[in-house]
Amino acid sequence: MTGFAIACPIDSGTSGIADHYRATIRETGVPVVQVCNVCISALWPARLRCHCGADDLAWQPAGRNGRIVSRVSVDVPKEEWERFGVSKKMTSRLPYTTVIVEPHNWPGVRMVMLLETSGAAESLTGEVSLGVEIDGTSVVLTAGEV
Amino acid sequence: MTAVISGIATLRPQPDVMSSSAMALAACEQACADAGLKPSDIDGIVKLSYDGSISTMALAQQLNLSDLRIDAELPLGGGSVGAMLQMAAMAVEAGVARHVLCFRAVSGQQWMAQVGGPDLHRPYYLDTVNYLRPAGWTGYMHVFAHLFDEHAQRYGTTREALGNVAVDLMANAIDAKVRPATDALTLADYLAAAPRVGPFNVFDQFTIVDTASAAVISAEDPGERPDRPIVEIAATTQSQGVKPMGWYDNSALRGSGLDGAARVVARELYEAAGVGPRDIDVAALYDCNTFSVLYLLEETMLCERGAAADLVCAGGSLRAGGSRPVNTDGGDLASGYGHGFRHIVEATHQLRGTAGCQVPEPTFALVMGGAVGVTSGAILRRGDR
Numbered sequence: 156m157t158g159f160a161i162a163c164p165i166d167s168g169t170s171g172i173a174d175h176y177r178a179t180i181r182e183t184g185v186p187v188v189q190v191c192n193v194c195i196s197a198l199w200p201a202r203l204r205c206h207c208g209a210d211d212l213a214w215q216p217a218g219r220n221g222r223i224v225s226r227v228s229v230d231v232p233k234e235e236w237e238r239f240g241v242s243k244k245m246t247s248r249l250p251y252t253t254v255i256v257e258p259h260n261w262p263g264v265r266m267v268m269l270l271e272t273s274g275a276a277e278s279l280t281g282e283v284s285l286g287v288e289i290d291g292t293s294v295v296l297t298a299g300e301v
Numbered sequence: 302m303t304a305v306i307s308g309i310a311t312l313r314p315q316p317d318v319m320s321s322s323a324m325a326l327a328a329c330e331q332a333c334a335d336a337g338l339k340p341s342d343i344d345g346i347v348k349l350s351y352d353g354s355i356s357t358m359a360l361a362q363q364l365n366l367s368d369l370r371i372d373a374e375l376p377l378g379g380g381s382v383g384a385m386l387q388m389a390a391m392a393v394e395a396g397v398a399r400h401v402l403c404f405r406a407v408s409g410q411q412w413m414a415q416v417g418g419p420d421l422h423r424p425y426y427l428d429t430v431n432y433l434r435p436a437g438w439t440g441y442m443h444v445f446a447h448l449f450d451e452h453a454q455r456y457g458t459t460r461e462a463l464g465n466v467a468v469d470l471m472a473n474a475i476d477a478k479v480r481p482a483t484d485a486l487t488l489a490d491y492l493a494a495a496p497r498v499g500p501f502n503v504f505d506q507f508t509i510v511d512t513a514s515a516a517v518i519s520a521e522d523p524g525e526r527p528d529r530p531i532v533e534i535a536a537t538t539q540s541q542g543v544k545p546m547g548w549y550d551n552s553a554l555r556g557s558g559l560d561g562a563a564r565v566v567a568r569e570l571y572e573a574a575g576v577g578p579r580d581i582d583v584a585a586l587y588d589c590n591t592f593s594v595l596y597l598l599e600e601t602m603l604c605e606r607g608a609a610a611d612l613v614c615a616g617g618s619l620r621a622g623g624s625r626p627v628n629t630d631g632g633d634l635a636s637g638y639g640h641g642f643r644h645i646v647e648a649t650h651q652l653r654g655t656a657g658c659q660v661p662e663p664t665f666a667l668v669m670g671g672a673v674g675v676t677s678g679a680i681l682r683r684g685d686r
Contacts, residue, residue: 157545173431199430200547225450227499236439240360245437253437255549265550269436295435 160213162191165203165211172201174269177294186285186296188261198259218260220301223291225279226254226270242293254298261282268298304390306681307400308336308517309646313479313637316409316511324513326363326407332515333364337525338400342365343517345371345401347388349381349640353415353517354406354513370398377539379587380649380670382641383406383566384678387537389518392574399520406513406640410614412511412638416441433549439498442506444548444673446499449592451554453500457606460500462610463591464491467504467634469619470588474631476621477657488616507593510637514646531684535665536573539677540565548673553600561677563600563669570667571602574680577601582663583651583679584625585644588632593672594619598627601669601678621658629658634648644668652683 163172179187188197189212189283197215204210229236230250237243245251250269257263258291270283283298310331312324319327333340343366346357355363357372362563370394377384389401412563433443452458468488474480486504494502522531542552542562560568578601586597595609602624604612612618612625619627628637630647650656650664669678 168320170431176431206544225447225454227443227446227450228496229437229443229498230495231439248437251437253443253447265547267433267436267438267549290523293435297436 160215163212163214165210165212176201180287180294181289186287187214188217188264190215197264199264199266217258217285219284221256221258221283221285223283224255224257224265226252228252256298258285266296268296271297271299302394304393304518304534305522306516306649307523308332309649310335311646313512313645321406321408325354325404328513328515329402329404333519336517337523341367343400343402344369345392345398345400347385347403348372349376349405350376352377352405355516365536367518371423377675379641380674380676382644382668382670383537383679384539386534386679390534392539393518393520401518404515407638407639408511409509436643439628442498442501443617445590445592446501447549448551448554449500458610461503462613463500464488465613466591467491470628470632470635473620473629473658474635477630479631479636492547507633507638508587508635512637512639514639514643516645519645527686529653533682533684534679535682536680538566538569541675563597563672566676566678567601570678570680576665580665581667582665583629583660584627585648585666586627586669587641587671588628588634596672597669599666626660629656641670648681652681
């Protein structure tokens with residue numbers, strides 16, 4: 156599915172639009188950002204109002220590629236890490252790296268993603284492809300090799 | 302009229318000996334005694350909404366207060382330090398109350414459980430369950446780890462800079478006799494400890510303790526202690542930043558030209574107090590981790606942006622006799638997490654001349670809350686009798 160705009164049900168509140176965000180990703184199979192239909196700026200994490208004050212917001216594809224802004228490697232003991240509420244299935248991935256990515260299609264937007272790489276995380280340049288892993292109701296945004 | 306800090310107290314019980322309510326109550330009683338006041342003289346209370354130790358109503362009952370004319374909770378978390386003084390000073394300067402009590406009690410293990418839980422008040426911080434945690438985001442250190450990486454790319458900041466902060470603040474804690482000399486840390490010790498989240502190892506994170514602190518803010522000095530200088534609240538302010546977004550999305554590091562909350566607070570404080578960064582003799586900066594200190598040194602203009610690593614590389618810069626004394630009691634990093642509130646107590650000690658690691662005759666102290674998100678600060682001034 157390429158190119159879409161699916162209205163955000165903002166009256167459902169912060170939790171409601173988060174549920175809708177995940178449902179939209181499951182349905183479309185791609186990472187999405189929230190776009191203001193009035194000033195065309197993109198938002199992530201999602202909000203109930205745009206910075207311009209408008210409430211006419213829609214999910215649009217984040218796009219295929221982006222640039223890594225920053226990266227953090229995590230190697231924390233499993234039990235400590237679970238206390239912070241990170242899902243247990245992530246323990247199998249330790250150590251892993253999270254990245255903040257700016258999608259090329261939406262300059263200025265900063266999305267948090269899990270770095271997926273076949274080699275060392277450091278070997279990846281700043282360019283990444285944007286993807287998603289769907290497992291039941293859970294949705295993990297991923298940044299991978301271009 | 303300029304409000305004053307008339308009384309202060311800090312409690313450091315052994316772990317798990319006192320409950321948080323008992324600590325809060327005792328700290329409040331001691332702060333009143335330090336001011337030369339009876340608890341019944343208190344007619345206002347300002348507390349953090351994140352402090353679960355004791356409600357203001359229960360505190361008023363336990364202290365046998367005659368009445369409360371202002372009773373407030375502030376939601377700024379680690380950014381509350383200046384906002385609490387601001388609220389208390391406004392109350393006494395407006396004549397609403399005469400003596401306002403502020404406090405913060407932290408039970409270490411209780412706090413670690415609280416800080417790990419979902420937080421609906423700060424949806425972009427720890428209620429990251431919807432957007433950040435699915436990608437492996439851990440806790441608050443993760444925010445700072447990403448900010449460090451951005452800072453490192455922009456300015457070449459290294460783990461050595463973080464280590465120098467840890468070493469200096471540990472030395473302050475030992476000099477202040479809060480920690481034993483056997484806890485002394487070298488840069489080599491620091492660098493030998495494996496990073497856990499981003500650049501951070503066990504020495505980068507605050508020390509978990511049980512502690513409570515309190516301060517009394519008064520319309521004028523009660524005059525019970527002519528032996529020591531008056532500590533005036535010269536300026537207070539708070540800010541959400543120019544365009545608040547997620548805590549990991551930092552306008553200062555982005556180079557966007559927009560000021561983050563800490564820079565807005567610093568600029569407004571200097572302007573209101575009529576001083577500049579060079580006039581600050583001692584600073585108490587929020588230090589839930591080592592990077593927070595580097596970042597706040599820059600954002601409060603105690604050094605240029607990108608120059609904090611150079612400032613601390615000399616070794617000893619942050620100590621009482623150093624070029625830029627910071628967190629002279631060891632701060633939350635080395636002397637135990639008090640949610641930044643104890644910075645008020647230490648800054649007041651410095652201006653009175655009663656600190657464990659005393660800076661020679663300071664006139665102005667900067668107190669600064671959290672590095673990211675909503676924050677606040679204060680400039681305190683020594684007044685002569």
